[in-house]
Every structure is written in C-alpha cells, then in structure tokens.
Amino acid sequence: MTDLACVALAKSFGDRAVLSDVNLTVPAASITAILGSSGSGKTTLLRIVMGFIRADGGQVRIGDALVVDAPRTHVVPQRRGIGYVAQEGALFPHLSVGQNVGFGLPRASRKSGARIDEVLSLVGLSADYAGRRPNELSGGEQRRVSLARALAPRPKLVLLDEPFSALDAALRVETRAAVIRALAEEGTTAVLVTHDQSEALSMGSQVAVLRNGALVQTATPRDLYQTPVDLRVARFVGEAVVLPGRADGATVECALGRLQLLGRAEGDVLVMLRPEQIQIAGDSDPSEGTVEAQVVSAAYFGGQTLITARLGKGDGLLVTASTTSQNPPAPGVSVRVAVHGGAMAYPTEPAA
Amino acid sequence: MVGAVERRPLPRSLVAVCLVVVCVTSIPIIVTIGQAVGGGWGQIRHAFQGTDIVSLLVRTVTVALIATPVCGVVGVTGAWFVERTRLPGGRIWALLMVAPITIPVFVVSYAWSALGAEFQGFFGAFCILAVTYYPIVYLLASAGLRGMDPALEESARALGCGTWRVFWRVVLPQLRPSLYGGLLVVALATLVEFDAFVGIHFSTFVASVYSQYQVSFSASGAATLACVSMLLCVLILAIETRLRGNRAYTGVSHGSRRPPERYELGRTTPLVLIGMTILAAISVEIPVYALYRWFEQASPQASAGAAAGIADLLPATLTTIGLGVSAALVALLLALPIAVLATRYRGRSVTLLERATYLSFALPDLVAAIAFAYATSQYTGALYGNIVILILAYAVLFCPIAVLALRVSFGQIEPSMDESARSLGLGPIRSLLRVGLPLARPGIAAGGVLVFAFVLSDLSTTQVLLPPGMVTLGTDFWADSSTVSFGASAPFAAMLMILAAAATYVLMSRFGKTRLESAS
Secondary structure (H helix, E strand, C coil), X not given: CEEEEEEEEEEEECCEXXXXXXXXXXXXXXXXXXXXXXXXXXXXXXXXXXXXXXXXXXXXXXXXXXXXXXXXXXXXXXXXXXXXXXXXXXXXXXXXXXXXXXXHCCHHHHHXXXXXXXXXXXXXXXXXXXXXXXXXXXXXXXXXXXXXXXXXXCCCEEEEECCCCCCCHHHHHHHHHHHHHHHHHHCCEEEEEECCHHHXXXXXXXXXXXXXXXXEEEECHHHHHHCCXXXXXXXXXXXXXXXXXXXXXXXXXXXXXXXXXXXXXXXEEEEEECHHHEEECCCCCCCCCCEEEEEEEEEXXXXXXXXXXXXXXXXXXXXXXXXXXXXXXXXXXXXXXXXXXXXXXXXXXXXX | CHHHHCCCCCCHHHHHHHHHHHHHHCHHHHHHHHHHHHCHHHHHHHHCCCCCHHHHHHHXXXXXXXXXXXXXXXXXXXXXXXXXXXXXXXXXXXXXXXXXXXXXXXXXXXXXXHHCHHHCCHHHHHHHHHHHHHHHHHHHHHHHHHCCCHHHHHHHHHCCCCHHHHHXXXXXXXXXXXXXXXXXXXXXXXXXXXXXXXXXCCCCHHHHHHHHHHCCCCHHHHHHHHHHHHHHHHHHHHHHHHHHCCCCCCCCCCCCCXXXXXXXXXXXXXXXXXXXXXXXXXXXXXXXXXHHHHHHHCCHHHHHHHHHHHCCXXXXXXXXXXXXXXXXXXXXXXHHHHHHHHHHCCCHHHHHHHHHHHXXXXXXXXXXXXXXXXXXXXXXXXXXXXXXHHHHHHHHHHHHHHHHHHHHHHHCCCHHHHHHHHHCCCCHHHHHHHHHHHHCHHHHHHHHHHHHHHHHCCCHHHHHHCCCCCCCHHHHHHHHHHHCCHHHHHHHHHHHHHHHHHHHHHHHHHCCCCXXXXXX
C-alpha cells in the first residue's frame, strides 16, 4: 500500500530543467525525507505534489487517485487532501491559534473545538494555546501549530517543507520528536523536504537524495549511509574517508590493508569508509590487520572525537577515525588503526 | 520563493470576470468616443475653435504637475509619522490626515475663495488640489506601512542604517507601488477636476468641456474635448506603468509578523507636532471656519429660507448615505477581481486589464454622467432615470481608487497564506473569503472610505443622473449656495462633513488598524 507515487515527473522553468524523470514511491504510514542541497529542486517537487505548480510531464498518485497526469490532468490543491506545513509555519496572522488549527475543519467541528484540542495535544501543546495569537508564539510553537493545522482534517499524507529550519539545536530536537510522535499517533504518511542530512537520516524511514533535479538514490537511512550509490552521495550524507585502492572481486588492497568489499569491483578503485569503521587500536598492539599511523589533529564533539591521522611514517595518506573514548590520543602520538566492516569501492573517475 | 514570481497560467474564470468588469467600466469611455466620432469631422474641428484650448490645457497640466508631487510628499511624510513614530495624540492624527478628502471639494473651494482675493486663480487652485488630494497618498501609504514586515527594517538597522536611511533605502522602495498608485490617482483626478474650482475663478481644460454643453449645447464637442483629456491620462498611465515596472513586492519571508516598531521622535516631537497642526489647520480648519461664518452670516430672511430647506435635510442625508454606501460596495466588488489578478499574476494582459479600469477616472465627471444617461436612454429605456444607474456610474468612476487600495493590501499577503488555505481544502473563492479578505482589511477600509468620500463630494454626476424628486446633500448645498445664500446651504455642508467624518472614523477604527492590532 502506497500513499504517494511520483512517476517520471519533469519540470522546467524556461529552458532550465528543475526536475527530470523523478520516480518516488512513499509507503503508507512512513516518513520519507527528500534530501537535497539548495537548488536541487526539492521544493519544486513538493510544490508539484501539492499542486501549487504544474508539472511538465509525469504522474502523481495519492492513494488510489491520479492527481497529476501532465499535461492533461491537474487536480487543484484543495481537492488533493494533502496536509502542508510551509517553511516557518505560514500561520494566518488574523486568526487565533485555535482558529488556525480549525481552519480546514467543517464548520460543526470547528465550533465544538474537540478536534482542535486533540491535535494541539498531539503536537504537545496544551488547550489554552488555542486562544493565543500566532505572533505570541515562539518559532518552535509556530511549527507545531502549523503541523496541528495540517493534521486536523486527518489527511492521509502531509508534506513538510524544511519544517525545522531556523530553529536552534535544542528546539529542533524537541520539535522533531513532537512531530514524529504526532505523525505516528495519527498514522499519517509524511514527506519531509530538507537539506540537513542528519535530519533526513534520523527522521526518514526512507531517504531520497535529489541532485540537480534527479533522484540519485532512494534507500533506508542505513543503506544510504553504508552503501551510497556514488562518492558525491557518500560525502553528502556523511563524513567519508576516501583512499585509492586495487580491487580483485570481493576484496580491495589499499593503504589500510586488504579490506572486504560490499559488493564486487575490479581494478583501480576509490575506497570509501566511514570514520566509525576506522578504530584506534593503540600503539602497543601491532597485531594482524592493523596499520601504523600518527595523530595529526583531534576534534572533540563530546560524545565522539574525530581524529585525523597520517598513515605510515613520513608522508602517508590522511584518514579520519571516530572514537567514543573520553581519552582520545593527542596530536603527535603514534597509534595503530584497524578497519571494521566492509568498504565501498567506486570508479576512480567519479561520475560528474 | 519560487511561487511568488513564477508566471502561472491565468485562470480563465478570473480573467473572464475581469473582462466583464473592464466592459462595465468602459461604458462611459466607449459612449464618449462614439459621441465624438458620431458628430463628424466638422463638429470635431468646431470644438477646438473659440476658446483658447492650448493655454487651458497647459494651465491644467501645470497645476496638476505641481500639486501631485506636493500631495506625494505630504501624504507619505504624514503616513510615516502617524504609523511609525510615537507621535503624541496617536490615532487622532490618523483621522485628521484623512479628514480633508472627506470634505466635499466644492465646500473647500468656497471656503478658500472666502479667504481673500489672493486665493482666486492659480495659487488658490493649487492649494485646494493639494489639501484635497494628499489624503489619497496618505491612506495608500499608511496601508502600505502597516503591512510592511518589520524584519526588513530591523535588518537594515542591523546593517548600520539610521532612521532616515532606513526610510530612504528600505521603507520608501517598498512603498513605491502604493505611492505610484496614489500619485497616479491624484494626477488623474486633478487633470479632470472641476468642482474644486467652482468657488475660485480658475478655468481649466475641463471648463471648456463643460462650456461645450452649457454654451454650445454640443455633446459631440464636449466628447471630443473629453477624448483629449483621456489621451493625456493614457500618457500618465503609460508613465506610471514604466515607473512601476513588473517587479514583485510580495514579502519573501513567512511566518507571523510582529507588530512594527515605532520610533521615538525625541527632541523633534514639538517640531513635528507644529508641522502636523499647521497641516490640519490648513486642510481641515479652513473649511470648518468657513462653515461657521456661513452659519453666522445667515440673515433672517435667509434663515427663513434655510428653515424651509431644513425640511430637506433628513431625506437628503438618507439619500446621500444610501448612495455612498452602495456605490462603495459596488466599486469594491468591481475592484476585487482586478486587484486579485493584478497582485497574483503577471504579464502584459494583466497590466492591460488593470490599467483599463483606470481610464474611467480620466473622464470629466459630467462627461461620464452624460455618457451613462445617453447609454441608458438609448439601450435600456426601463432603467433610464433609475437610481441604479447613478450608483453604477459612481462605482465605475471611482473604481480605480478601490482597485488601488485593494492592490496595496493584497500585494502584501504572502502566497504561502493562500497555499496553506488550499492545502486545507479551500477553493480559490473560499480562500479569498476566509484568508484574503480578512488580511486585506486595511485596503478594503481605505478603498471604502475613499469611494464614499468621493460620492459625498460629487456634484456633476449626481446632478445629471439623480432621479427627479430626489435630493442629496450635495445638490441641496449647490442649489442654496447658488440661489439664496451660503447661510442656507451651511446645514447641508455641515451634514456632509459630519457624515464624512463619521464614515472615516467608523471604518478606520473597525477595519483600518494594523493587522496585528486588530488581531489581538
């Protein structure tokens, strides 16, 4: 069962193609994050699904209903029954919080106010928020009210356009949690557009990476992080250690020794590892499979420390390792590093 | 946002409604052109003989050229002080700034003529035009100021701009669409002004149009000359279109706004207060004082005449209110689709449709009224002499003001408001009713007050189209001021001013507040 399906969507502004051949399937009651840098076309995709702009080609299906079959069919936004949370909320300034939340409800349930209180508590706001004015709310509260407004008419699908942008880190985490909880409780399918990879990975049960108007990879967060489709995606979704190597089927030989490959490759390749896969073994343990290295710098993030080390003696390659130790080795110290898990191999000429 | 500037296909139903509006507002223009052409070449040539058309035209353009920028400066400055500073007196100044437009212009004209001989002629004409029309700029500018996102000004201050530079570099550029619109209406209105000059001896081009009727009894001659003034107005419209360009001024930031910050005037407070007081004295107290003198002057026999006239006061007042309110409603209704189209869509056809509605403002009132009378007598015999035609004529004539006022407010509503309403299942019309119109209340209020005020101070259209047996305050004032004495006409003028002031107050206090003020 899917709640949203996009097939071969295309859109150009003038002669500039913004979207080309976008195919996306969103399973019911899940969160899909569309991840892309600014200008990648993610907002355009969202607005086509909403119906605010027309696609040049392709189809959009919501549940069983065909809402876009460009260029012939274009169901107007108000008939699509999709909830929408705009950037920064877009609350109606002339209405109270309660009136905003009840805006899309039929007159009778607007009057009773039961559903309004219900969705307000769903997003973690008490019922006495209903009487307040949008301009009296903090940024995080505005986003929550905006989500409550979108959820009130019980849409099957909600689209969120950068819903946590311009919120500070703590508020972001808290608002994010409130949103996930509310969506899960209502069993609503959600599509979230964001440029923040940690947001996409942590919120989405599926992440679609949009680049130059094309979806380059759609996968679970874990698959996307561990087996990105190319080096650019690898670098976009997280920290990557890239080394030259020579592959022979299932393994690859590189400066970190002979490593297992995820998938198969032959010949000269670029090997990609995540910093968490490279572990500091300590100088005193010259066991099998470890490589000598010298710590160049250490960046402390609290929970983890990213250590940049130079392999070998003299002028070896730089690699980044991540450690959760609260006593990480200091710069200048000699260590041994070991690789855990499989590596990804990519062609030496990265695809443009 | 992409959505704000993207060229979307025009919705056919909206364009169709706008076309109907333009057809209605074009009635007097088409009829007038028809009359001019119908008279034949000889009539057209004849119309340009006799009076010195060229010097009248030059004089008309000159006084308009001087009065229009003065109105612009006074209106914008006043709006900024009232809306953006902590001026002692607060809302009282808002009322005083709007008041002059609601005083019937012929009353103002007689008031200035009573001041002395130096106000006869060009100088008096300039003064009357300036004090009568600056409130248009004021109203549009203050609606613009209220809808402005304070974050923009704050950003400019953060970038090191002082109050004056913020005004010059951030506030004024954002006000440009409303300012140009205001100046456009002032320029058009001053070009075809006639009533303002009835008290002082100043003849303009329009006077020569009127004399075609009154002296030569030539409708086609008058129509021919009216076409000349229309050409002039087309020129002004073209200039304004060039100036305004096709830029989008819709705010790009979303979210709910905070109320705008007001500036402390500090040591300049007395100076500003003195300036505002002088302005109020010139524009409001002169006509009020004249009124007082007329009451005083009333001789016993004139008082007897006045007493007889007083019997007319109540019906005249009721008729005037009814006409003003219904004309304002119809004008707003006509203006609504045009304003929505002009603020939500771009393109050549949009500009053309919008500008077409302004043309009716470019016809001298009398010409337009006669065109309406002619059209109804020719094609809809049943409606001839019906009050509906008068209301329609008012609405068509003053529709451009309503368009302007609505444009300013609609232009400031972010597209995300409409989009959110759509996502919640509302169609375009219900979205307009539940989101667009409430957010556009300052503009609706401004437009309503202006149209109402223009109806109150209208003489020519009323005299031509008012059904026999009915009286308005304006026609009664006119009748008494020309036959008996000012003493007898004073009550009517007083009632006109009271009505106008009351309308201004009610509308400004109920709808004209800042969105955020009215929201809380």
